[in-house]
Amino acid sequence: MKRIRRFFVNLKLRNKLLLAFSVFIILPIVTLTLLSTYLTKYIIEKNAMFSATQSFNQVSDFVSYRIDNIIRATNxxxxxxxxHSVAERDPNNYPLEEQFENLQKIRHFLTSYENEIDIVTVRLFLDDQMIHSDEDGDILGLESAKDFPWYQSLSGSQVMLYPSMGSDRNGDQTLSAVRAITSFDNYQDIKGYVMAEFPEKIFRDMISKANSIGGSLTYICNDQYELISSTDDGNQDEFFLTPSQMELVSGYSDWAFLKVGNEDVFAKVKAIPSTNWSIVTIIPESGIFRDTHLIQNTMVLFMLFLIGIAYLGAVFVTLSLTKRIDLLASKMNAAQQGNFSKAIVYSNAKDEIGILIQNFNYMIDRIQTLMAEEKIASQRLRSAELMALQSQINPHFLYNTLDMINWMSYEEDKGEEIRTTLRSLSRFYKLSLNKGRTLVSLQDELKHVSLYIQIQNMRLQNSVHLDIRVPEHLQQCGILKITLQPIVENAVLHGIMEKDDPHGTININAKLSGEDLLITVADDGVGIPPDILDTLLNEEDTSRQHGYGLTNINERIMLYFGEKYGLSIRSQLAKGTIVTIRIPFHKFLDEQ
Structure with missing residues (x-):
């Protein structure tokens, strides 16, 4: 359960909405369609079976009525x-004239039953010794009755029904109703037979009305399971019930459901009273649900159509909602990466998402304002720190220089050197102040460094050689004031002066790298230990660094020009240090 919940929680909003639409729209549509299909199938089956029952009962009653008429006529x-009197007369004591006269009467009597109650012909089987036996086919001898299948099984006054061995004048198959003519004194004493023939077609026409459902089969069979009449000669073999199936179905008062061959069917059997016949109706299940399948397929297609429309609508609504949310999320990621310029989302919507976007835009705008204010404040702070450091450095440097001039004044012939030193000191501080501006030209910054080395060499007996090789067109680039002097001072005091032989060279070079200017300050001093070098630009306490804090210079450059600019330091012990300054190249405009 927890996994399912975690899976759902981690799903994207778009997938959650589509899943919700599927559960609350598509699922009800499918459920309603399945329920409607089931109810339709149930109602159709119920109505079909009710109609089939009504038809079956009506047909069986009608067949029974017609057979009763034939049996009654036979009786x-x-x-x-x-x-009866002719059948019981002894042929030896029966005058010929009387026989002939009675024969004619009997024939007129038999003719009166023909074509009135579906009887085609009526035949009598009498004693073979009578002169009228076998004269024209309607009165036959008893000996000829042995050729018929009913001869051995017929007894008493029972009327038996059999398939006929012949056909009527139209060529249609006939059926026979046979009854024995027995003595009034002894019913076991058979004096003759009556056989009434009637067309099988009248029963076929009647039982065909029981087939109210397409594909059904109705037939009549006797107790020997011989086929008497059928509505369809094509599938009677396929649907003909076996004796065991007949016995099983006969035990049901309603329709029985069973498999006949490869087909599931409904079957009903009813015995016809006063006969050994039964009427059977077989209804294939596919016939009942043929219309159901059409309705079901139509409903399924309509369901799929509704699902498609619902899904497209869900996708449209989901995309319209999540598109702006995804855009807002991407802008938040951009803001998280620090790219606030691409974090603004444009939307005129007034809904909840639109209000969220407006608040986000306000937040981003406020953050940018605060960052700009913080940047300005940082620049001002660094400038204040620079001024504070300058206020610390300059008096110290000034004290050393004045102390040097004082000692020089006690020596003879030092007047010119003192004047030179004072001029250099004056120019040095003039460049340091530079009218309070932050940016100066690289040319002025190089002069500032040269004056610093010149003054230091007066104290250090020219121990430091400064080699500046910067092309004139690059010297017009703008640079932050007092950038090179602290680096050169570190190179002098902590690089060259700490050598066993405190002499050395400082090289300053510059070159273009794309749109940037690279300025290198290289010395051949003692170098910087690796453990100090790794943290040199990261130390927050500038008092622990050698001289003026390189961290301060690096941060000032990054704050003023951008994160991609600043200092990089390479150093080898006993070989020296190279400090590289990267700044954007643009010409310095001297604003008076």
Whole structure:
């Protein structure tokens, strides 16, 4: 559960919204479609089976009624007084004229039943010794009855129904209703037979009305499972129930569901009263749900259409919401990286996201304002520190120089040197002040360094040689005031003067690197130990550094020109140190 919750929490908002749309829109659509399909299927099945039951019951009743009429007609013929008397007469005591007269009466009597109640022909089977036997096919001898399938099983006064061995005048198959003519005194004493033939087509037409569902089969069979009539000769073999299936279905009062062949079907069996026949209806399940499948497919297509529309709408709404949020997030990342110039988001929307964007823009604008103010404050602080350091350095340097002039005044012939020193000292401080401006030209900065070395050499007996090789066109570049002098002072005091032989050279060079100017100050002093070199530009306490703090110079350059500018230092023990100054190259404009 925790994993699922963590997974959901970590999902992007876009995916969360799409998931929510899927759960609360698509899921109900699918559920409603499935429920509607199930209810439709249930209602169609219920109505179809109700209609099939009604049709089956009506047809079975109608078939029973028609068969009852035929059986009743057969019984009336068998029990007719004239027919019965002729059947019981002894042929040896039966005058020929009387036989012939009775024959004619019987024929008229039989003809009255034909074509009135679906009977095609009526035949009598009487004693073979009578002269009228086998005369024209409607009165036959008892011997000929042995050729019919019902001869062995017929007994008493029961009427049996059988498939006929012949056909009517139209060529249609006929069925037979057969009854024995028995003695009034002994029902086991058979005197003859009555066989009424009727068309199978009348039952086929009737049972076809039981097929209210497409693909259904209705047929009539006897107790020997012989087919009497069927609505479809094409699939009767496929759907014909086996004896065990017939017995199973007969036990159901309603429709039974079973598999016949490879098809799931509904089956119903009903015995026809007073006969050994049964009427059977087989309804394939696919026939019932043929219309259901059409409705189901239509509903599924409509469901997919709705899901597609809902999904497209969800995507559109989701993108419209998350697009601005993603943009805001990207701008926040830009602000996190310190790129505030690309952090502004443009939006005129007045919704919650629009208000959030407006507040974010206000925050970014406020941060930029505070950063600008902080930068100005830092620059002012560094300038104040510079002025404070200058106020510390200059008196110290001035004291040493004046002390040197004082000692020189006690010596003879030092007047010119004293005057030179005073002029150099005056020019040095004039360049240091430089009318209070922050930027000076590189040319003035080099003069400032030269004057510093010149004054120091008067104290150090020319121990330091300064070699400046900067092209004139580069000397017009603007540089922060008092940048080179502290670096040169460190090179003199902590590089050259700490050598065993306190003599050395300081080289100042400059060159262009793209749009930047690289100024190098190299000395051949004692060098800087690696442990000190690694922290030299990171020390916050400038009092621990050699001379004027290089950290201060580096930070002033970075604050004024940008983060990519500043100092870099390389040093080797006993070989010297190289300090590289990177500043943007632009000509200094001297504003009077």
């Amino acid at each position: 009336l013929i068998a029990n007719d007084q004239l027919v």
